[in-house]
Amino acid sequence: MKQVVVVVDTQADFMNSDGALAVAGADALAAPMAEWLSSLAPENTAAVLFTFDTHDADTYPGLPEAQQFPIHCVRATPGWRNVLDPQAVDPAIPTYRLEKGVFAMWEEPDLRVEPICGGASADRDAFFRTLRAQGVDDAAVIGVAADYCVRWAIEGLVDRGFRVTVPQALTRGIARPIEQVLAEDFAGRAVTLR
Numbered sequence: 001m002k003q004v005v006v007v008v009d010t011q012a013d014f015m016n017s018d019g020a021l022a023v024a025g026a027d028a029l030a031a032p033m034a035e036w037l038s039s040l041a042p043e044n045t046a047a048v049l050f051t052f053d054t055h056d057a058d059t060y061p062g063l064p065e066a067q068q069f070p071i072h073c074v075r076a077t078p079g080w081r082n083v084l085d086p087q088a089v090d091p092a093i094p095t096y097r098l099e100k101g102v103f104a105m106w107e108e109p110d111l112r113v114e115p116i117c118g119g120a121s122a123d124r125d126a127f128f129r130t131l132r133a134q135g136v137d138d139a140a141v142i143g144v145a146a147d148y149c150v151r152w153a154i155e156g157l158v159d160r161g162f163r164v165t166v167p168q169a170l171t172r173g174i175a176r177p178i179e180q181v182l183a184e185d186f187a188g189r190a191v192t193l194r
Contacts, residue, residue: 002046002136003165004128006157007037008105008143008150009053013072013079015144020072020079023144026172030083033142033170037084042092046136049113049127050082053149054099065102075099086116094119096127104152106159128160140165146173151181154191163190 010033013019015026037048053073055063060071073080086095095116102108105124113127122130139162143150150171157164171178182193 001138002044003138003140004046004131004136004162005037005040005048006105006139006141006143006153007033007048007050007084008141008153008171009051009073009145010082010084010143011053011073011079012081012083014053015083021069023172023174026144029144029170029172034084034088036142036167036170038088038090040089040093042090045090045093046131046134047094047096047119048086048089049096049098050084050086050116051105051143051149051153052080052082052097052099054080054101063102089117091117098124103148104156105149106152106156128157128162132161137161138163138165140167142167142170144172146171146178146181147176148174150178151185154182154186158186158189158191163192165192165194167194 013021014023017027054075055073057074060066089095096113097116098113111124113122113124139157141153154164166178168178179193182191
């Protein structure tokens with residue numbers, strides 16, 4: 001049975017210790033994440049989707065997020081770049097990217113999933129509907145931050161009928177670690193910590 005893998009916001013501003021919104025301990029995740037991604041097998045993996053938190057310096061101050069966090073992940077800046085190389089994924093596995101301007105990758109209308117290697121561009125919701133129609137019922141989620149964007153990625157996947165697995169060693173939170181997020185927000189739902 002194949003799974004879809006969602007890699008949430010592994011961008012320099014979050015992952016590097018000198019990033020604009022560095023998540024404590026995230027810098028230690030890059031190497032294990034890269035190793036884990038390179039170990040994915042095509043027979044078990046339908047696709048890998050990298051999400052990108054994406055902001056504009058001119059509009060960010062007016063966003064609700066600006067009340068909580070300093071500006072970060074401004075498009076095309078060094079802090080916006082992914083610290084992971086999608087080429088580490090087996091080339092037989094289609095890889096994609098999704099740019100989002102808010103915490104939840106599901107909230108904004110009309111977002112596109114764009115191919116990095118293999119596959120075709122698709123509407124975000126159609127992309128996940130197609131996976132389900134192909135019998136992909138499982139998802140794995142890694143990334144940062146466990147209590148923000150990772151949390152909302154998980155919620156959206158579960159709401160769309162996926163069973164979600166979260167490798168505990170491949171995520172970090174800002175105020176809550178992933179085990180606390182899952183215990184408090186996903187008790188009794190189709191989410192497993194591994």
